[in-house]
Amino acid sequence: MQDRYPDPETFSVGVMYECLGKKLDLENKTDSRGYNRMVVSPDISRAGLCLSGYTYKFMHERIQIFGETEITLLNQLSKEDRISAIANVYDFPVVCGIVTKGLIPPEELVAAAKETDSALFVSPQDTTPLIHELTDFLGEVFAGFVSVHGTLVDVYGEGLLVMGRSAIGKSEAVLGLVERGHRLVADDLVRVRKTANRLIGTGDSLIGFHMEIRGIGFVSIAELFGVGATKEIQSIDLVVRLLDAGINDEADRSGLDQKAFSIMGFDVPLVEIPVLPGRNITLLLEVAAMMNIQAKDTGCTSAERLNRKLIARMGRKRLRDKYDRSDGNCSE
Amino acid sequence: MTEVTVTVPNRLGIHARPAALIVRAAVEFDCDVWVESPADKVNAKSIMGVMTLAASGGTSIIVSAEGDEESEAVQAVVEVIRSGFGEEMI
DSSP states (O other): OOOOSSOOOOBBHHHHHHHHTTTTEESSSSTTTTSSSSSSSEEEEOOOOHHHTTTTTTOOOEEEEHHHHHHHHHSSSSSHHHHHHHHHHTTTTEEEEEEETTTOOOHHHHHHHHHHTTTTEEOOHHHHHHHHHHHHHHHHOOOOOOEEEEEEEEEEEEEEEESSSSSSSSHHHHHHHTTTTTTEEEESSSEEEEESSEEEEEOOOTTTEEEEEETTEEHHHHHOOOOGGBEEEEEEEEEEEEEETTTTSSSSSOOOOOOEETTTTTEEEEEEEOOOOTTHHHHHHHHHHHHHHHHHHHHOOOHHHHHHHHHHHHHHHHHHHHHHHHHHTTTO | EEEEEEOOOOSSSOOOHHHHHHHHTTTTTSSSSEEESSOEEEEEEOHHHHHHHHTTTTTTEEEEEEEHHHHHHHHHHHHHHTGGGGSSSO
């Protein structure tokens, strides 16, 4: 089985270029040398300090960024000093280098990279956005994943991970969501990765956007409903667990008790829906997603708001009763 | 018809969470169960109904039931109320 992120075990400069070359507009300056070097760290390094001679703690195992600072520094040095500055960096086995902002790398830099069989790329993109894009991707590659049995769907931008035992009707319910214009990310098997502040889910590239519906077989959502009905990658914002009728039916009628589902040490809000005859699970999933959005926007759930109103009303009533007792003629 | 009068013992009164606990106790029985405040009488199997009573702490309410196992039903609901719903008492 293949997955939509490269395996960190075989993640080389060449693989990185394949994945990000287009997105970062990378242009290779070293005749495809050094593509076999392994990228082993999700972090990047600015080569500046090392160029200037401070080589202590230089992170040579990271991808090196040559931004405007570095290139300006090199350009103002004499040729000799420039060669020795570049040697400070390239004496280490540099994974690969990226020159940003479309700057022209000094020929000594290109030569040093070629000599040491290290790839050097140039990108027209600005340094900071490029670093963000690059570290986001590297972080996701190196995060590792867990496979979860469930169906992931984007409902109004909210990632709903629908779980429950086999044959309880996850796929049918999500098929209903797709039919209502929401987007399928993965059915049956969801690859979940943890990034800095959220969980993201993708499908498996073999399964693609197929769903298995009992009685019909494999359904290609992308072909039947179009590309608008599918999505490659989605954060996981809410877990909905479908339960058999009879289990915990009365567990929480008010929605005041907020439960959480833990994936990779990350707590995601959890809603448990008992599946009973006549219940429209698709509709309930859609409402659960909308309520989760509303709870995030307003900072509290509708159950909490209703309860606050009720408690306030009881408080007013208590005051009124007290007043009534002291003065029998009081009316509302 | 069985009837028991009970005082709401917790400080916050019957807000949403206690209402849910009352309903959970009542739906276990097939008979009709009601809760009655001085202002209104509602179905004890309806969360919204029980909440509408807005019975604050110290209010006297009447729990009643009619049908199969009516005394058990009243007993169960009264116990839940007397327990104070696991909340701070008056």
